[in-house]
Amino acid sequence: MARTITYQQAINEALDQEMGNDPSVILMGEDIVGGSGADGEMDAWGGPLGITKGLYPKYGDRVMDTPITESAFIGAAVGAAASGLRPVAELMFSDFMGVCFDQIYNQAAKFRYMFGGKAETPVVIRTMYGAGIRAAAQHSQSPYSIFTHVPGLKVVVPSNPYDAKGLLIQAIRDNDPVICFEHKSLYQTEGEVPEELYTLPFGEANVVREGGDVTIIALGLMVHRSLEAAETLAADGIECEVIDPRTTSPLDDETILESVESTGRVVIVDEASPRCSMATDISALIARDAFGSLEAPIQMVTPPHTPVPFAGSLEDLYVPDATKIETAVRQVAGYSR
Amino acid sequence: MRDPEIHRLTMPKWGLTMTAGMVVKWLVDEGGEVAAGDELVEVETEKIASAVEAATAGVLHRRVADEGDTVPVGGLLGVIAGPDIAPEQIDLIVEEFAETFVPGEEAVTTGGPSTQRVQVGDRSIRYLALGEGGPPAVLLHGFGGDLNNWLFNSDALSTGRTVYALDLPGHGESSRDVGDGSIDTLAGAVTGFMDALAISPAHIAGHSLGGAIALQIALSEPARVASLSLIASAGLGPEIDAGFIEGFVAAERRRALRDELQKLFADPALVTRRLVDDVLKFKRIDGVADALRKTATGFVSGGAQSHYLRDRLGEITVPTQIIWGEMDGIIPASHAAGLPDSIETTLLPGAGHMPMMEAASEVNLLLAGFMERAAVTP
Amino acid sequence: MPLDREELLHAYRVMKTIRVFEERVHDEFATGEIEGFVHLYAGEEASAAGVMANLTRDDRIASTHRGHGHCIAKGVDVRGMMAEIYGRTTGVCHGKGGSMHIADLDEGMMGANGIVGGGPPLICGAALAAKVKGTRNVGVAFVGDGASNQGTTFESLNLATVWNLPAVFVAENNGYAEATSSRYSVGADSIADRAAGFGMPSVSVDGHDFFAVYEAAGEAISRARDGGGPSFVECRVNRYFGHFEGDAQTYRGPNEVEDLRANRDCIDLFRVAVTTSGDIAQADLDGIDSDVDTLIDSAVDEARSAPRPGANDLLTDVYVSY
Incomplete structure (x- = not known):
């Protein structure tokens, strides 16, 4: 278990190993090879950030560049999944979901139910999300709650390399459509990852840090910001339990509620817009099922209800940081009726 | 050993990945007599909880770490010595330890045991x-x-x-x-x-x-x-x-x-x-x-x-x-x-x-x- | 390849089944017993029958909101379809899909589709699966003149060419997208001409003529099977009923449908063709008519008496596992 690799390498390795393991796994996406039809090298990019680099040389035509037509290729991935393959489609930025939403929302998500249980659609859509790299309003959003809202979809938001590999392999083997949200600022983070193939079940939260005073629930990059805040707070005697749900659909209600029952105080940290979000959803869950345990109002640390701004000075104000989380925790910890 | 009469009770390293442990509960009061092998303090790591035992007989003169404290591997938990040692001497030992102890040093210098x-x-x-x-x-x-x-x-x-x-x-x-x-x-x-x-x-x-x-x-x-x-x-x-x-x-x-x-x-x-x-x-x-x-x-x-x-x-x-x-x-x-x-x-x-x-x-x-x-x- | 006697009789049975099925649904819908939306295919039977006469069970099709005809022609169980339209547990989708979502993947039918233009991307996927698996199967996407304007259709035509997929796009141009004429909504003289812009051969045929459809689709499907890539077939057809049941069709010209029924009915044309040229007698076809009437009668009776899904069915089949 000593081997340390990056989140990006973990994703590449999951794809590589599962393609080696299962010939029905194919990859498609914009520039995931790079160089198709051109006069220079193939595998020139391996995706805009090089996540799929090296897979085309190894697996050839099972790794396919697509035209920049998200409806067609996401729909093709869905159709191929309903026809016996296990496609993994890369949607470069999750913001581009707007272009192909129908194929996910009305087709993939609903086949099984509409068709009376007779369809299986084991498609995976990997997509990059999150703010922090000055990519502005159309390349920085965190729209996982939109997909969590849709029955029939599963939604995965890994926060570290170990989870990224195990959840992606599970997603590929899973017989339902799965959307994997990869935070663009996490690709270079490192962690211990087994060399072998392994899966992580969906709907099992990770208690990243144990603590008895305040429960922090956070996803993706926000897990790291929350841990940072928790360390500072621990120095002042406030022990935070940090819970990473890892998947938003299914959601591990039980772990969240169990923690809230022991702390009575909750801060939810969410990088997505504040309305109709995972933060509000989890708040509602806690308010309904753990009301009796609450000793303070639930706090949510989210961006403001604005698009993601471009200028660094604005974006830094927009994204929740450790200081904001710390403030919220202190407020919750110090609250008394 | 700087003084065979004095035993510095330190945080043990249990397993390859342990870097620190939390003191859950002291099992012996300050001034209590202990025998070799007696359980002195319950320690919890992120993997497992266990008790730290006395390596030598003596009196537990000082509980340096409080319950709830997280102490790095090798950090001082307490001091055991013969019954007649002066409290000032214990103070000195604790002070000296605090000045010279570098958390994680052991692991860094030796690389620690590896598989x-x-x-x-x-x-x-x-x-x-x-x-x-x-x-x-x-x-x-x-x-x-x-x-x-x-x-x-x-x-x-x-x-x-x-x-x-x-x-x-x-x-x-x-x-x-x-x-x-x-x-x-x-x-x-x-x-x-x-x-x-x-x-x-x-x-x-x-x-x-x-x-x-x-x-x-x-x-x-x-x-x-x-x-x-x-x-x-x-x-x-x-x-x-x-x-x-x-x-x-x-x-x-x-x-x-x-x-x-x-x-x-x-x-x-x-x-x-x-x-x-x-x-x-x-x-x-x-x-x-x-x-x-x-x-x-x-x-x-x-x-x-x-x-x-x-x-x-x-x-x-x-x-x-x-x-x-x-x-x-x-x-x-x-x-x-x-x-x-x-x-x-x-x-x-x-x-x-x-x-x-x-x-x-x-x-x-x-x-x-x-x-x-x-x-x-x- | 010319069709033999059995194949011709099968084609007739398909068309007649679609016609009687749709007319019966029209009548039963009027009684109020059928819930929701239904979009009837009557009038366009030769298109479904002509295309599907070239397909095997393992070939795949994606249909439209007007999907009953495609389902029947592809081999989906007629009784199960009727029960589905009645919203019963015995329906092919256990009453959870209804008219607009009838699907049977075992029969290669990937679903009627409530989204105009929803099917072409899916068929690119089915065709890709056939190509990756090396099966020689094909995927056929049915669209209407309405969906021929959708971006998803254009994108799929492009992708099918780029990936050289064994896919065929059949545009059933019935002249109306809901209540708007294709003369207004289609910004081209011919829907078939659009295919050239995506580097794909296309043909436009009289969709009332079963044999014209059969031959044009056959050529396209053979090309796809042989690795020659995608093709586009426009079938010019007419629908007898409204966009959906309850549509008074006041946008249509006076006597438009009556004229079509009297002079351009695809089943009448087929009867004449096969009884004048071959060894098929009127009596052979009359026998099929009577079989079909019996089938549809019993399908309706069975559907009516079948149980409706209940609370236990509401929560099932959202996920394979959750």
């Missing part, structure tokens, strides 16, 4: 080797375990001898191939491991399934075995909690696995979230479930142990001891009764199926003492 691999036939076997001298000791973990099951023991046993703790085939980070999963096959893998590292003869200590494997080796190849220590061993009777084996293999999620792991310990609180997570990480690796299932069928079938050698204990020629937790809920401690007189038997009150973790200091004394005596016995 190695050896090829045994088609299998790659991971192991940890500590200490120098012989005859060496080989530690065999139980079903579903790995070399970390010996985290409280391997270091303590490595004074004056090399200790090898290995991952059995299908377990830990060794190859997943368990062949037919039988005890014979696993025993063959262990003797292959000993051949590959030229370890022979060795003191073999086996826990649970590892005990049955050790027993098999002692019966079939006694020349390899300097002494045999069987801890809560399989292979000594038909009874076993087969539901545990089944549940352990089947558990895919934290809660289900936690419920199973708690059966291993007399005190279920010893099963921390991190311990459960680590076992889950192992179980989720491709091929592990199959290997475990196969291994289980190698020694348990129809709700009982299928491979037991109790009737052949009389044939064993090497010095043998048996250690059992009285509260063992997996394999009953009654299997330790009615054995040939030549076998030294110790029942540990308050321990469950994992005495080497739950009663680490007693088990360490028993193992080290027995190995020492066996080494000088012709």
Whole structure:
């Protein structure tokens, strides 16, 4: 278990190993090879950030560049999944979901139910999300709650390399459509990852840090910001339990509620817009099922209800940081009726 | 030792990855007399909780760490000394320690112990080797375990001898191939491991399934075995909690696995979230479930142990001891009764199926003492 | 390849089954017993029958909201379809899909589709699966003149060419997208001409003529099977009923439908063709008519008496596992 690799390498390795393991796994996406039809090298990019680099040389035509037509290729991935393959489609930025939403929302998500249980659609859509790299309003959003809202979809938001590999392999083997949200600022983070193939079940939260005073629930990059805040707070005697749900659909209600029952105080940290979000959803869950345990109002640390701004000075104000989380925790910890 | 009269009680390093521990509870008041081996303070790491014992007799003059404090490995927990030491001298010791102690220094300068691999036939076997001298000791973990099951023991046993703790085939980070999963096959893998590292003869200590494997080796190849220590061993009777084996293999999620792991310990609180997570990480690796299932069928079938050698204990020629937790809920401690007189038997009150973790200091004394005596016995 | 007697009789049975099925649904819908939306295919039967006469069970099609005809022609169980339209547990989708979502993947039918233009991307996927698996199967996407304007259709035509997929796009141009004429909504003289912009051969045929459809689709499907890539077939057809049941069709010209029924009915044309040229007698076809009437009668009776899904069915089949 000593081997340390990056989140990006973990994703590449999951794809590589599962393609080696299962010939029905194919990859498609914009520039995931790079160089198709051109006069220079193939595998020139391996995706805009090089996540799929090296897979085309190894697996050839099972790794396919697509035209920049998200409806067609996401729909093709869905159709191929309903026809016996296990496609993994890369949607470069999750913001581009707007272009192909129908194929996910009305087709993939609903086949099984509409068709009376007779369809299986084991498609995976990997997509990059999150703010922090000055990519502005159309390349920085965190729209996982939109997909969590849709029955029939599963939604995965890994926060570290170990989870990224195990959840992606599970997603590929899973017989339902799965959307994997990869935070663009996490690709270079490192962690211990087994060399072998392994899966992580969906709907099992990770208690990243144990603590008895305040429960922090956070996803993706926000897990790291929350841990940072928790360390500072621990120095002042406030022990935070940090819970990473890892998947938003299914959601591990039980772990969240169990923690809230022991702390009575909750801060939810969410990088997505504040309305109709995972933060509000989890708040509602806690308010309904753990009301009796609450000793303070639930706090949510989210961006403001604005698009993601471009200028660094604005974006830094927009994204929740450790200081904001710390403030919220202190407020919750110090609250008394 | 700067002063043989003064003992600085420090945070131990349990296992390869421990960097700090939290003081849960002091078990001895300041000014209390302690004997060597007395449990002084309960410490919890992210993986496991255990007690730190006194290495020497004396008076616990100072509890430096408070309950709730997280102390780095090697950090000062308390000071034990003779009864007549002046309080000012204790102050000095504490001050001096605080000035000179650098957390993590030990790990940085020595690199810490790390595991190695050896090829045994088609299998790659991971192991940890500590200490120098012989005859060496080989530690065999139980079903579903790995070399970390010996985290409280391997270091303590490595004074004056090399200790090898290995991952059995299908377990830990060794190859997943368990062949037919039988005890014979696993025993063959262990003797292959000993051949590959030229370890022979060795003191073999086996826990649970590892005990049955050790027993098999002692019966079939006694020349390899300097002494045999069987801890809560399989292979000594038909009874076993087969539901545990089944549940352990089947558990895919934290809660289900936690419920199973708690059966291993007399005190279920010893099963921390991190311990459960680590076992889950192992179980989720491709091929592990199959290997475990196969291994289980190698020694348990129809709700009982299928491979037991109790009737052949009389044939064993090497010095043998048996250690059992009285509260063992997996394999009953009654299997330790009615054995040939030549076998030294110790029942540990308050321990469950994992005495080497739950009663680490007693088990360490028993193992080290027995190995020492066996080494000088012709 | 000319069709033999059995194949011709099968084609007639398909068309007649679609016609009687749709007319019966029209009548039953009027009684109020059928819930929701239904979009009837009557009038366009030769298109479904002509295309599907070239397909095997393992070939795949994606249909439209006007999907009953495609389902029947592809081999979906007629009784199960009727029960589905009635919202019963015995329906092919256990009453959870309804008219607009009838699917049977075992029969290669990937679903009627409530989204105009929803099917072409899916068929690219089915065709890709056939190509990756090397099966020689094809995927056929049916669209209407309405969906011929959708971006998803354009994108799919492009992708099918780029990946050289064994796909065929059949545009059933019935002249109306809901209540808007294709003369207004289609910004081209011919829907078939659009295919050239995506580097794909196309043909436009009289969709009332079963044989014209059969031959044009056959050529396209053979090309796809042989690795020659995608093709586009426009079938110019007419629908007899409204966009959906309840549509008074006041946007249509006076006597438009009556004229079509009297002079351009695809089943009448087929009857004349096969009874004048071959060894098929009127009586053979009359026998099929009577079989079909019996089938549809019993399908309706069975559907009516079948149980409706209840609370236990509400929560099932959202996921394979969750």
